[in-house]
Amino acid sequence: LDYALVPSCIWNMRTQLIILRKKVWSMKSIKQTAALAIASLMLVVTLVLSLVTFSKAQTALTGTLHELLISKAEDTADLVATQLDSWRRIADGIARNFDGEASRTSQQTYLQRETRENDLLYIGMLRNDGALILPNGQTIDASKHPYYDGLIAGQTIITTPFKLATDDNMVVTVAVPITASNYIGLVGFLPGQALCAAIADVGFGKTGYAYILDGEATTIAHPNYDLVLQRDNDLENVKTDVSLQELVTIQKEMIQAKTGAGRYDYNGKNRMLGYAPIAGTNWSLAFAAETSEVLNRVASMRQFVMVFLFVVLAVAIISATLLGGALAKPIIQVTKVAQSLAAYDLTVSIPSNLLKRKDEVGQLAQAVGTTVAMLQQSLGSISNSSQRLAAASAQLSANAQTVAASVQES
Structure with missing residues (x-):
């Protein structure tokens, strides 16, 4: 045994233990890291799914609302046509x-x-x-x-x-x-106001209303009777107000006796509109409402999605914290063993349940256990060598004393 290497061996073991301790300590936030990673993953997945669902629901709801507005316009156009027929019959009866x-x-x-x-x-x-x-x-x-x-x-x-x-x-x-x-x-x-009265009771929520255009897109019935008095015509108004272009595009479809729906901005508010021709005339009836009111269900859905996301986030954090704790517990046990080794306590041992694990934690426990065993074996060898060295030293001392006694006698 080369006794000169003993201090160096002990120093190297100490260095390795410090390195191992630092590696273990670097994992002290694994619980928080796992919780954050799992919560983030769940939040991202939920957010993506929610956004996709919300987008598809909004598209589907918008299409449904377009159909609803068209149906409303057709029903109101039929109502106006019935009123016109009633006036014709009255006049015809008077004439006959x-x-x-x-x-x-x-x-x-x-x-x-x-x-x-x-x-x-x-x-x-x-x-x-x-x-x-x-x-x-x-x-x-x-x-x-x-x-x-x-x-x-x-x-x-x-x-x-x-x-x-x-x-x-x-x-x-x-x-x-x-x-x-x-x-x-x-x-x-x-x-x-007779035509206005025919559509006065038709509405949708607080902002929905109907109006009628003639074949030249002139307003002939509207809740705002001043527009009728002024013979308001957006095909003319757009020449000085380009913000009406979207509305004019829709009105050009209306005066061609088409049925449909669209969206446009008017007086700073976005509106949805359904339109249909009035039978027996070249007039067209439009049914309009502010988009914010028509899509109020989408707003409610948006609020539900936000609440749902907060609930999912809370559940994710709790679940991730519990899972992170379960992952961190065995590592903490190994860390305590490593800390004991760093303090030169070789009496510690790795719990058997950790050594039986087949995952990375088990590999770490086995590595630390192997290190403990090697250190215990090395220190045992050092102890035996020290004892032999002490015995040899005692023998040398005895021999020296014997030689000294012999010299004195002679």
Whole structure:
């Protein structure tokens, strides 16, 4: 045995133990690391799945809402068409019962009674020369009115709202042909708000409303009656306000008697719109609502997703903490053994349950156990060598004393 190597051997073992201790100590945050990694993974997976689900749900819901708005527009268009048919039947009934041979007084009395019973402003009889005779005897030149050419052609006409030259009031007229002598048609006058009233009760939540455009995209019925009075037309407005371009694109589809849906920005708010033609006319009805209200279910879904993510994150952190603890516990046991070795305590041993593990922790435990065994064996050898060295030293001392005694005797 080379005794000069003993201090070096002990120093090298000490160095290796310090290195091992540092390696073990570097894993002291494995519990937190595992918890963070697992929680992050679960959060990312849940977030991705939630976003994909939310996106698909929003797309599906938007498509469903488009169909709903189209259906709403079609139903309202049918409602307006029914109202128009009702006005035609009323006017046609009045015309059929009009007695062209009766006295002027009798005719006026009949027309006044029908006016009251059918909520009309008044009823006029149109002559061939374009003169419109009112029940009060007043005569109006109607040759320039929208219904005149239609009556000449024998057609029943419902006009869009227009202003009378006589009193500047906005009216809607229902004109039907008549065969009474000297007359070509009967004209019933309705208030200009009559079309607006037909759609007034149609709505969707707080922001939904319906409006009607004629064949030139002029507003003829709207909750804001001022737009009707102004004969508002976005095909003209877009020339000075380019922000209306999206809406105009939709309205161009509307005046082509198409059915559909779209989205646009108007007055700083995004809206969804469904539209459908009104049967028997060249008009189109639109049903619009603010997107924020129409998609309020999506907003609720978004809130649910956020709450769900927080719940998943909490569960992930708890689960990861428990799992991290389970992973860290055996490593902590090995760490304590390594710390004892670093303090030169060779009486420690690795728990048998760790040595039986087949994973990386088991390999670490076996490596530390092997180190402990080797150190114990090495120190045992050193102890034996020390004892032999002491015995040899004692023998040398005895021999020296014997030699010294012999020298003294001689």
